[in-house]
Amino acid sequence: AQSVTQLGSHVSVSEGALVLLRCNYSSSVPPYLFWYVQYPNQGLQLLLKYTTGATLVKGINGFEAEFKKSETSFHLTKPSAHMSDAAEYFCAVSLMDTGRRALTFGSGTRLQVQP
Amino acid sequence: NAGVTQTPKFQVLKTGQSMTLQCAQDMNHNSMYWYRQDPGMGLRLIYYSASEGTTDKGEVPNGYNVSRLNKREFSLRLESAAPSQTSVYFCASSDRDRRNYGYTFGSGTRLTVV
Numbered sequence: 113a114q115s116v117t118q119l120g121s122h123v124s125v126s127e128g129a130l131v132l133l134r135c136n137y138s139s140s141v142p143p144y145l146f147w148y149v150q151y152p153n154q155g156l157q158l159l160l161k162y163t164t165g166a167t168l169v170k171g172i173n174g175f176e177a178e179f180k181k182s183e184t185s186f187h188l189t190k191p192s193a194h195m196s197d198a199a200e201y202f203c204a205v206s207l208m209d210t211g212r213r214a215l216t217f218g219s220g221t222r223l224q225v226q227p
Numbered sequence: 228n229a230g231v232t233q234t235p236k237f238q239v240l241k242t243g244q245s246m247t248l249q250c251a252q253d254m255n256h257n258s259m260y261w262y263r264q265d266p267g268m269g270l271r272l273i274y275y276s277a278s279e280g281t282t283d284k285g286e287v288p289n290g291y292n293v294s295r296l297n298k299r300e301f302s303l304r305l306e307s308a309a310p311s312q313t314s315v316y317f318c319a320s321s322d323r324d325r326r327n328y329g330y331t332f333g334s335g336t337r338l339t340v341v
Contacts, residue, residue: 121267146330155317155334156270202269206330214260214285215319215330217269 114139114205118218126226131175131190133221135203138184145186146204146215147177156202162186173197198225229254233318233333240308240340248303248336250318256331258321259301260285261293263314264335270317276301308340 119134137143147159160171167179173196177188186203200222204215231252240246252259257278262270272285276295290312292304301320305312318333 116269156332158329161329204270214258214272214275215270216272217262219267219269 114143114207114216116203116205116216116218118201118203118221120221121219122222122224124224124226125193127195128192131188131193131197131223133188133201133203133223135177135186135188135218136184137186137203137205139205139207141207143205143207145177145179146206147171147175147186147188148202148204149173150200150202150220152199159188159201193223193225195225195227198223231318231320231331231333233316233336235336236334237337238339240305240338242309242340244308245304245306246308247305248316248318248338249300250302250333251300252318252320252331253299254320254322254331255298256320256322257298259295260319260321260330261291261301261303262317262319263287263312264317265314273303273316308338310340312338313340314338 115138117136145162148156149159150156159175160169162169162179170176175190200220202220203218206215234249260275261273264270271287274293276282279298282293294302316336319330321330
């Protein structure tokens, strides 16, 4: 079975500072990895995904993530935080090459951006 | 707009009442899912349907039933609601195409059981 661990339920950064949200996964087969963002009282919006190919993935709103198989990690970064980035972020994994393709989510990281 | 539509958006139930949450997608996706979201726990899978005519339990199926009515629709039923089922429920769908592999989520149903 797969699992996802997001380190830090709350992260606070200053506007303009680097954003780093950590995600580690466990999986017995090559995973597909996702980051979603959720703004208050809204649904989930896909930021980026890794399926195959290039391990550095660029997403929307200036975010990117790097798949590191040796570290079983898929950390999300953004060079310069903006006030509008304040939201909750979820890392998720699915196992494409098995019959079960449902996403397994981490518990989420709430990002606060200080002016 | 193409996507996943959930109804209702909000619902308040009394303990013991029943209700059905509706979900429909118009993207011709094969797989559909129901999740619940609770604070500090992320989203947890309740049931999923890999294709029309099949359903399987997820991580937290107790107290729920599902029906994959056709390829478009996947409903979630609470037969006898309990306060522990107070949550936000999300429906999602996905395609098998590896090149465009991804999940589309509905906007959610906020359910309160009193």
